[in-house]
Amino acid sequence: MNFVPSLAVSGKAAGQFFTPESVARSLVQWVVRSPSDVLIDPSCGDGALLVHHPQSRGIEQDPYSAWVARERVPSAAIDCTDFFTWAADTRERFDCAAGNPPFIRYQSFKGLSKNAAAAICRAVGVKLSGLTSTWPAFLIATASLLKPSGRMAFVVPAEIGHAPYARELLGYLLRAFSTVHVIAIREKLFPQLSQDCWLLYCDGRGGTASDVRFSRVDSFEPSPRPPIPDEVAHWSALTQDWGGRLRPLLIPSEARGFYLDISSGGTATRFGDFAKIGIGYVSGDNEFFHLSPSQARHHQIPTEYLVPTVRRGRSLQSNVVDQHMLERWQAADEPCLLLSLPPTGELPETVSRYLETDQGHEASKRYKCRVRRAWYSVPGVSRPDYFLQYMSGDEVRLARNDAGAVCTNSVHGVHLGDFQKASKALSTWESDYTKLSCELEGHPLGGGMLKLEPREAGRISFIGEGLVLPHSIFAEALSVMRRWRHQT
Incomplete structure (x- = not known):
C-alpha cells in the first residue's frame, strides 16, 4: 500500500x-x-x-x-x-x-x-x-x-x-x-x-x-x-x-568485534559514567524569550536578566563556546540572549512593560507558559560544562562551555560528575573509535542527520589511555555508517 x-x-x-x-x-x-x-x-x-x-x-x-x-x-x-x-x-x-x-x-x-x-x-x-x-x-x-x-x-x-x-x-x-x-x-x-x-x-x-x-x-x-x-x-x-x-x-563483523572488545573491557569509559546528559530548557515561546542585543536595548532589559544561550546545534562550530563566539553572535545581532526571570519578586518596570506587550500576552497563553507557576519564568535553565549536538550532520560536535552560556532543548547540556575521569575520556573525543561510537549508539533521523537521545549519548564510549587502536578498521567502519545515513 x-x-x-x-x-x-x-x-x-x-x-x-x-x-x-x-x-x-x-x-x-x-x-x-x-x-x-x-x-x-x-x-x-x-x-x-x-x-x-x-x-x-x-x-x-x-x-x-x-x-x-x-x-x-x-x-x-x-x-x-x-x-x-x-x-x-x-x-x-x-x-x-x-x-x-x-x-x-x-x-x-x-x-x-x-x-x-x-x-x-x-x-x-x-x-x-x-x-x-x-x-x-x-x-x-x-x-x-x-x-x-x-x-x-x-x-x-x-x-x-x-x-x-x-x-x-x-x-x-x-x-x-x-x-x-x-x-x-x-x-x-x-x-x-x-x-x-x-x-x-x-x-x-x-x-x-x-x-x-x-x-x-x-x-x-x-x-x-x-x-x-x-x-x-x-x-x-x-x-x-x-x-x-x-x-x-x-559494519563488518571484525570492526564490531574490536569495538565490543574495547567498549566492554576495563579500559573504556561510557559518557554516562562521568556525566549527566540532558536536553536544555523549554522556553515555551522562543521568539518572545530569546532577544537579540538590539531588542534587549530597545526594551531596556537589564543585563542581569539576560543569559547568553546556545539555541541550535549548528551554532556549535568549534570545540569551545567562549566569549569570542558570543561576541560574534552579538555583532550579528542574533537572538542569543535568554530572558531569564525569577518566578517570584518584583521585576523592573522595563521588564514588566515587555511582559505586557502583545507578544508577551500571546506567549502567556501558550501551553508550556500557562502551566508554570509564573508564566514568564523559564524553568530548567542551567549552565552545563559542555554542549553536545542533539542532531548533527557530518559529525557530532562537543563544545566546552567557557562562556557560562545555557542552552535550549535543541542541544544537550553535559554536566560533569567525575572531572578526573572526564578529563581523560574527553581528550579522545576526536578518535575514530569514539566517532564510530556516536554512529552506533545514535540513530539516523533522515536527510543525512544523526540524532542522539540522552540515553544514547550516555552510551558513547571513550578509549582508555595508551590503548593502541586498529585505526583503519574503525575509520572504514565510520565511513560505512555515514554512507548508510547518506552523509559523505
Whole structure:
C-alpha cells in the first residue's frame, strides 16, 4: 500500500507513497508458493501488490484508494475499513501476506483502531509502548491472521534497525516464525522521502527462530526470492551486545568485534559514567524569550536578566563556546540572549512593560507558559560544562562551555560528575573509535542527520589511555555508517 511518513510531502494525497512496481512484484513472489494461495495486504492502497496475485484480500481505509484497487484487481476481495478493527473480528486466515504498512506516528494513532491494535498485540504477548508507530502493530496483527507455515514480506521503515520498540517486534517475530530475515537497503526505495526503508521477510508461521538473518544491499534489485543473508546473528547476542538493535550489523563483523572488545573491557569509559546528559530548557515561546542585543536595548532589559544561550546545534562550530563566539553572535545581532526571570519578586518596570506587550500576552497563553507557576519564568535553565549536538550532520560536535552560556532543548547540556575521569575520556573525543561510537549508539533521523537521545549519548564510549587502536578498521567502519545515513 502506501508508506505514510511522519512528515507529509506536498502533492501526495494524504501523505501516501505507493509501493514501486518492482518492489511490489518481488514481495509477492517471495511469499506466494501456489496459484491457490490466498494473499492478504492489510493496507492495500491502490492495489499495487494485489495486481501480482489476484487470489487476494485487501484492506484499505481510504475510499478512493480502495475504489482504484477494486477497478485494478476485480478478482480480489477488497474492504474499505480500518484494518485493526476488521482483524479483531475476522475468522479468515491466509496463506501469505505482503504489504507496505502506513507509518503513522503515535500522536495520530488513536481511538478504536489503536485499542483494537493493542488488544491484538496483547493477545500474542506483545505490549507496545504508547510511543510506537503503527507499522509494528500492522505486522503483528497480520502475522496473527496467517495459517501454519504462512509467510509474509513487508516494506518497513529503517527504524526497525534501531527504534526501542523494534526489539519487542523482532522478539515476537522470532517466537512466531522459523525464519526472520531483514534486508537493509542503502539507496532509498522512496527518493522523495527523507526516511529510509528496508524489507522484512518471515517464513514458517508457527515455528520459532533463535537467529536473525541479515542482508546488506546498496540498492534494491527485483528478485523472485529474498537475497542470501550476509550474516546470521544470534538474537541473544544482539540483545546482550547491542540492545536488540540491528544497525551495528551494517559494519563488518571484525570492526564490531574490536569495538565490543574495547567498549566492554576495563579500559573504556561510557559518557554516562562521568556525566549527566540532558536536553536544555523549554522556553515555551522562543521568539518572545530569546532577544537579540538590539531588542534587549530597545526594551531596556537589564543585563542581569539576560543569559547568553546556545539555541541550535549548528551554532556549535568549534570545540569551545567562549566569549569570542558570543561576541560574534552579538555583532550579528542574533537572538542569543535568554530572558531569564525569577518566578517570584518584583521585576523592573522595563521588564514588566515587555511582559505586557502583545507578544508577551500571546506567549502567556501558550501551553508550556500557562502551566508554570509564573508564566514568564523559564524553568530548567542551567549552565552545563559542555554542549553536545542533539542532531548533527557530518559529525557530532562537543563544545566546552567557557562562556557560562545555557542552552535550549535543541542541544544537550553535559554536566560533569567525575572531572578526573572526564578529563581523560574527553581528550579522545576526536578518535575514530569514539566517532564510530556516536554512529552506533545514535540513530539516523533522515536527510543525512544523526540524532542522539540522552540515553544514547550516555552510551558513547571513550578509549582508555595508551590503548593502541586498529585505526583503519574503525575509520572504514565510520565511513560505512555515514554512507548508510547518506552523509559523505
